[in-house]
Amino acid sequence: MDVDPDFERRWVSMIGSASTSQVVTALERGIEGDGISRGEALFLIEHAELSPLLRAAAAVRDRSKGRTVSYSKKVFIPLTHLCRDYCGYCTFRADPSADSQPFMTPQEVLAVAEAGSRAGCKEALFSLGDQPETLFPEAKAFLRKQGFERTLEYLMAMAQLVLDQTGLLPHSNPGLMPAVDLRRLKESNVSLGLMLESASPRLRRAGGPHWKAPDKVPSLRLRTIEDAGRLSIAFTTGILIGIGETAEERVDSLLAIRDLHEKYGHIQEVIVQPFRAKPGTRMALAPDPSTEDLQRTLAVARLIFGQEMNIQSPPNLLSDDYPLLLEAGINDWGGISPVTKDFINPEAAWPQISLLAEKTAAAGFVLRERLAIYPEFLSRPEFVDAHVQSSLQKLRGEDGYA
Numbered sequence: 001m002d003v004d005p006d007f008e009r010r011w012v013s014m015i016g017s018a019s020t021s022q023v024v025t026a027l028e029r030g031i032e033g034d035g036i037s038r039g040e041a042l043f044l045i046e047h048a049e050l051s052p053l054l055r056a057a058a059a060v061r062d063r064s065k066g067r068t069v070s071y072s073k074k075v076f077i078p079l080t081h082l083c084r085d086y087c088g089y090c091t092f093r094a095d096p097s098a099d100s101q102p103f104m105t106p107q108e109v110l111a112v113a114e115a116g117s118r119a120g121c122k123e124a125l126f127s128l129g130d131q132p133e134t135l136f137p138e139a140k141a142f143l144r145k146q147g148f149e150r151t152l153e154y155l156m157a158m159a160q161l162v163l164d165q166t167g168l169l170p171h172s173n174p175g176l177m178p179a180v181d182l183r184r185l186k187e188s189n190v191s192l193g194l195m196l197e198s199a200s201p202r203l204r205r206a207g208g209p210h211w212k213a214p215d216k217v218p219s220l221r222l223r224t225i226e227d228a229g230r231l232s233i234a235f236t237t238g239i240l241i242g243i244g245e246t247a248e249e250r251v252d253s254l255l256a257i258r259d260l261h262e263k264y265g266h267i268q269e270v271i272v273q274p275f276r277a278k279p280g281t282r283m284a285l286a287p288d289p290s291t292e293d294l295q296r297t298l299a300v301a302r303l304i305f306g307q308e309m310n311i312q313s314p315p316n317l318l319s320d321d322y323p324l325l326l327e328a329g330i331n332d333w334g335g336i337s338p339v340t341k342d343f344i345n346p347e348a349a350w351p352q353i354s355l356l357a358e359k360t361a362a363a364g365f366v367l368r369e370r371l372a373i374y375p376e377f378l379s380r381p382e383f384v385d386a387h388v389q390s391s392l393q394k395l396r397g398e399d400g401y402a
Helices: 005-015 021-030 038-047 050-065 106-118 137-146 151-166 179-185 218-230 247-264 291-305 315-328 353-362 386-395
Strands: 068-080 123-128 169-173 191-193 235-241 267-274 332-336 366-370
Touching (some): 021 038, 038 291, 050 291, 050 315, 068 106, 068 353, 137 151, 151 169, 151 179, 151 386, 169 386, 179 218, 218 247, 235 247, 235 291, 247 267, 291 315, 315 332, 315 353, 353 366
Parallel strands (some): 068 123, 068 332, 068 366, 169 191, 191 235
């Protein structure tokens, strides 16, 4: 679409003569809404003044998404906390213990899903550790007792159980997934997800955040995302900022995601999630990224991906200041649960949906509930498996929202 000349004059006048011509050129390219280059993104994330950067990102968002901000009403199902990775910031993962079972049982899974259904949820978010059966005999023994060899096979069965018994739409985040498992998971999941977190192999060095985390090899995570594209799976991914990455590595991670989306068109949303230090982890004393740093990264992400991509950042990780993220060009708050806590960030409570709507409206936007698959993917039948269609049609509105 054409750039609004009035807006362009306004932000150019804001920049002032002190800013470099490279920043001006990059912002001019950015507000066109078609994406910016690596060099332009690096210049903006490191040198642009915050106010014009935010205005440019917000203008790009408004041109395509308007003043609608979406969210998904979900129930959170932590199928297992066991994980073979030992990331430096994670409190979700756990080793086996005598006072807890390795996995949720089918009865427990169904009970949580049914509670979500009664509360009006439409998404069942499955989160779990990565391939614990390769490290822990307890995990392997539980799976075999249930008739499975691998965690991904058990996940497939539990997602199918929830879909069949409750009509909730599963969205699973199980870590690395081979193509054969992606194909089978598509039969019971309306969408899938895997956070890239970072494309930097440097973060896997001894003592780094991804040290002793075999599933955080960037090339392996990118391969899973690419395989999902080949299989036409609506996919959620994103980056985790503040874990020791440089600005250049942050930009390169976003560009790696963009490259795959340009090839396959399957990335339905990009999350920019801020690191939050947690007691008891190796990174307990690491500083959290500032609100300005998060805003700056979100704005550059919007300009990298342009006007069509859905950009998300979780509101519960910014306390009461989360409306500030709207200034940076996001158009989605992610999943919000009225039933279960955020098991990944248990210290950060979800905002009440009524309060989320109120604060979103106060910022000049309309909050709308979406499904676990974005409306624009519903018009492309190759993205939804026939096994999921009947449940999906019962929950979607004419415009593709919930």
